[in-house]
Amino acid sequence: SQQGEEDPQALSIQEGENATMNCSYKTSINNLQWYRQNSGRGLVHLILIRSNEREKHSGRLRVTLDTSKKSSSLLITASRAADTASYFCATAPGGATNKLIFGTGTLLAVQP
Amino acid sequence: DTGVSQDPRHKITKRGQNVTFRCDPISEHNRLYWYRQTLGQGPEFLTYFQNEAQLEKSRLLSDRFSAERPKGSFSTLEIQRTEQGDSAMYLCASSLVLGAYNEQFFGPGTRLTVL
Numbered sequence: 001s002q003q004g005e006e007d008p009q010a011l012s013i014q015e016g017e018n019a020t021m022n023c024s025y026k027t028s029i030n031n032l033q034w035y036r037q038n039s040g041r042g043l044v045h046l047i048l049i050r051s052n053e054r055e056k057h058s059g060r061l062r063v064t065l066d067t068s069k070k071s072s073s074l075l076i077t078a079s080r081a082a083d084t085a086s087y088f089c090a091t092a093p094g095g096a097t098n099k100l101i102f103g104t105g106t107l108l109a110v111q112p
Numbered sequence: 113d114t115g116v117s118q119d120p121r122h123k124i125t126k127r128g129q130n131v132t133f134r135c136d137p138i139s140e141h142n143r144l145y146w147y148r149q150t151l152g153q154g155p156e157f158l159t160y161f162q163n164e165a166q167l168e169k170s171r172l173l174s175d176r177f178s179a180e181r182p183k184g185s186f187s188t189l190e191i192q193r194t195e196q197g198d199s200a201m202y203l204c205a206s207s208l209v210l211g212a213y214n215e216q217f218f219g220p221g222t223r224l225t226v227l
Contacts, residue, residue, distance in 0.1 A: 045216065100155075
């Protein structure tokens with residue numbers, strides 16, 4: 001079963017614009033991670049935010065986490081055509097360090 | 113390239129046949145995971161190993177599925193008597209668990225098509 005839901009399901013923007021994707025989840029978590037998947041390929045880890053963190057940056061990526069609302073957002077600034085991919089949030093259940101539970105994903109298309 | 117490899121990358125088989133997939137994790141990683149992903153969905157957890165011990169199996173892993181990691185290095189996932197509903201991308205991931213945080217590195221996946 002899927003833990004989270006990403007919003008929107010699909011997003012189309014122009015190169016240079018910012019892209020924001022949201023993720024909601026259901027149960028308590030140890031950490032939340034964002035992954036990127038290019039069409040038909042494996043997943044690439046982008047960033048991990050711990051349950052006691054509220055915001056984290058990595059290059060053009062900014063992730064926020066609101067555990068009271070059980071939600072997270074991923075912001076990609078100054079988007080590039082190469083950012084075109086599906087983006088998934090994944091949660092690690094609280095107290096466990098084993099499986100990841102993925103959301104349904106946001107398909108981002110960046111038009112050149 | 114994350115360092116996790118999977119073989120084969122694509123497999124087409126007829127319903128009722130058995131298939132086996134292989135995953136080679138990053139060498140120093142002690143945990144290995146299998147996920148299944150169908151079109152338009154996120155990956156779903158199937159099972160994971162800590163070294164050679166299989167510690168958790170999802171309800172998705174029916175009796176037709178078996179996974180092994182005999183020496184705590186590579187792993188195999190076998191599906192017996194394949195069904196059309198088994199068609200999916202099978203993803204392997206590995207991680208080195210230090211403390212409480214668990215970044216998983218994924219392989220490119222094996223795409224299974226059951227005719």
